[in-house]
Amino acid sequence: MTYKIALIPGDGIGREVLPEGVRALEKLAQRYDFSMTFEEFPYSCAYYRDNGVMMPADGIERLKAFDAIFLGAVGDPQVPDHVSLWGLLIPLRRDLQQYVNLRPVKLLPGISSPLAGRGPEDIDFVVIRENNEGEYSQVGGRMFAGTEMELAVQETIFTKKGVDRVMRFAFELARSRTARHLTSATKSNGIIHTMPFWDERFRDLAARYPEVKADQFHIDILSAHFVQHPDWFDVVVASNLFGDILSDLGPAIAGSVGIAASANLNPEKAFPSMFEPVHGSAPDIAGKGIANPIGTLWSAQLMLDFLGEKEAAAGLMQAIEAVTGARILTRDLGGLASTRAFTDAVIERLT
Secondary structure (H helix, E strand, O other): OEEEEEEEEEOOOHHHHHHHHHHHHHHHHHHHOOEEEEEEOOOOHHHHHHHOOOOOOOHHHHHOOOOEEEEEEOOEOOEOHHHHHHHHHHHHHHHOOOOEEEEEEEOOOOOOOOOOOOOOOOOEEEEEEEOOOEOOOOOEEEEOOOOOOOEEEEOOEOOHHHHHHHHHHHHHHHHHOOOOEEEEEEOOOOOOOHHHHHHHHHHHHHOOOOOOEEEEEEHHHHHHHHHHOHHHOOEEEEOHHHHHHHHHHHHHHOOOHHHOEEEEEOOOOOOOEEEEEOOOOOOOOOOOOOOOOHHHHHHHHHHHHHHOOHHHHHHHHHHHHHHHHOOOOEHHHOOOEOHHHHHHHHHHOOO
8 A cells, every 4th residue: 555645844843853753654664564655845934934825825735635744843933823823734624624633642651740640551541622613713803903992803613513523533532442431621601602502512422422421521620630630531522722722731741742743634534634743843942953753753653543554553652652661752851862863763663
């Protein structure tokens, strides 16, 4: 089997960690008897500075021919974050119907959690974030700029189709896991229309999955429970904004945002899905060769699993855990390994 992979290194450390992921993928392809072809696209803040847009007008259309997209990071201090996000990542997620954002949270062997007394058996869950609508809508605007009457309006959009499909994915995932437990993040005591609607859809779908334990928490106490009781959670489903926040908090309690992986999925595979580390472009350490590649390697693992290369995906995860278990760690985790040295250690364990 041959897979066509579109590469978007992006900005900052994205240009350092993505090649490490490609190296691991090439080694895995040799070992597990599949092949990958890669084509790189320059979509980035650097492209914006040269062209006034984050990608060309046909940028998304060109990506539709690929089996998956592997992205490094997007962001530059010279380009406002809302420009880079709305010029690249959000259009990709929406136009390619990547409505599920899957972010695993797991304390890997050899990594210390900032939570006292917690070990790998305590932190192992998945955050499922609705990725196409919710709080990140384009509905709204600003009026009377520069006057005392200046105002800004931002609308939250929940549709039955959008909410049901991400919740159904979360229930199916929970049903496939040992704990069979799904938690919904809500704020229906304060947000009067959209979150009660979210709760109603969750209750309706929960009735169709009696084998899954379903519960819900308001987002404020849920955030506290992530810190105090991470062992309570198995799969967590949340709206776009709540999921965004929780899926950064999760890796933080598991040691570092540098390990955070994500998959932007079109489960039906009508369009390519996109796989990316969560850490961002980190301009403060870009070019130093010290960025943590775990988020990228783990994202590669998620990509292999989604493409159906289950054995290769399992092998890569085992190698990552073997390296962290041997206390070969990058600086954000208290070690001294460079970006390349960590990946070398992973690839060595793949042979």
